[in-house]
Amino acid sequence: MATPLPEPDQDKYDADERVKIICLGDSAVGKSKLMERFLMDGYRPQQLSTYALNLYQHSATVGGRSVLVDFWDTAGQERFQSMHPSYYHKAHACIMVFDVQRKVTYKNLANWYKELRDYRPEIPCLVVANKIDADAKVTQKSFNFAKKQGLPLYFVSAADGTNVVKVFKEAIHKAISYKQNSRDFMDEVMRELENFELEQTEQDSEKEDEEEEEEEGAVP
Numbered sequence: 001m002a003t004p005l006p007e008p009d010q011d012k013y014d015a016d017e018r019v020k021i022i023c024l025g026d027s028a029v030g031k032s033k034l035m036e037r038f039l040m041d042g043y044r045p046q047q048l049s050t051y052a053l054n055l056y057q058h059s060a061t062v063g064g065r066s067v068l069v070d071f072w073d074t075a076g077q078e079r080f081q082s083m084h085p086s087y088y089h090k091a092h093a094c095i096m097v098f099d100v101q102r103k104v105t106y107k108n109l110a111n112w113y114k115e116l117r118d119y120r121p122e123i124p125c126l127v128v129a130n131k132i133d134a135d136a137k138v139t140q141k142s143f144n145f146a147k148k149q150g151l152p153l154y155f156v157s158a159a160d161g162t163n164v165v166k167v168f169k170e171a172i173h174k175a176i177s178y179k180q181n182s183r184d185f186m187d188e189v190m191r192e193l194e195n196f197e198l199e200q201t202e203q204d205s206e207k208e209d210e211e212e213e214e215e216e217g218a219v220p
């Protein structure tokens with residue numbers, strides 16, 4: 001007897017919008033654990049070992065519209081303190097993580113932020129102070145990096161879930177509004193291309209309808 005084929009994930013064909021969100025930060029700050037925490041119910045990790053990264057797809061509904069979110073989480077390359085340019089390519093938002101228990105991971109935010117801005121000068125970036133479960137007092141401390149750069153800062157814990165959903169929801173909202181309103185030249189080109197493709201598909205299907213009507217009405 002033939003085994004039934006697995007149901008393919010067709011959500012992406014219905015989504016009104018599709019955004020890419022990347023995660024940056026030193027090794028072991030908890031990037032993967034944060035993603036797993038957020039995506040726990042209903043996540044499908046796809047291991048793309050060729051690129052040494054985890055790609056997670058998440059369907060969300062924002063303001064009544066369905067949105068498909070691609071979360072990118074690297075594995076390995078952090079060791080070199082630098083990411084392949086394709087990681088940043090077309091990203092719409094960034095979640096930048098440090099570990100409140102390791103000061104060096106906070107100091108390195110400046111390097112991550114510089115690299116991010118080299119590739120994506122204007123995308124929304126959220127700073128995340130992770131592992132607050134290990135020391136609740138850190139939430140009283142001021143972390144000036146975020147303030148200086150005008151970035152929002154969130155105190156979270158992947159271990160107990162504090163503020164994780166909040167951060168990811170914010171990131172999705174910001175990514176969508178960035179994608180819709182960006183004045184970045186390359187983003188505008190991409191948007192034009194998407195609209196062009198949409199128009200083409202609509203025109204093609206109109207043409208097909210007309211042809212079908214002609215065929216139906218044709219006298220043999």
Ligand SMILES: Nc1nc2c(ncn2[C@@H]2O[C@H](COP(=O)(O)OP(=O)(O)OP(=O)(O)O)[C@@H](O)[C@H]2O)c(=O)[nH]1
Binds near residue numbers: 030032076078158160
């Ligand atoms: N106490 C505590 N530990 C955490 C938390 N989040 C992650 N960890 C621990 O930190 C370690 C690293 O977490 P990962 O999520 O693998 O870190 P990562 O940033 O993905 O690391 P790389 O993949 O190497 O870049 C693990 O041992 C986790 O259990 C947290 O919120 N609280």
Ligand SMILES: [Mg+2]
Binds near residue numbers: 031032033073075
């Ligand atoms: Mg990881």
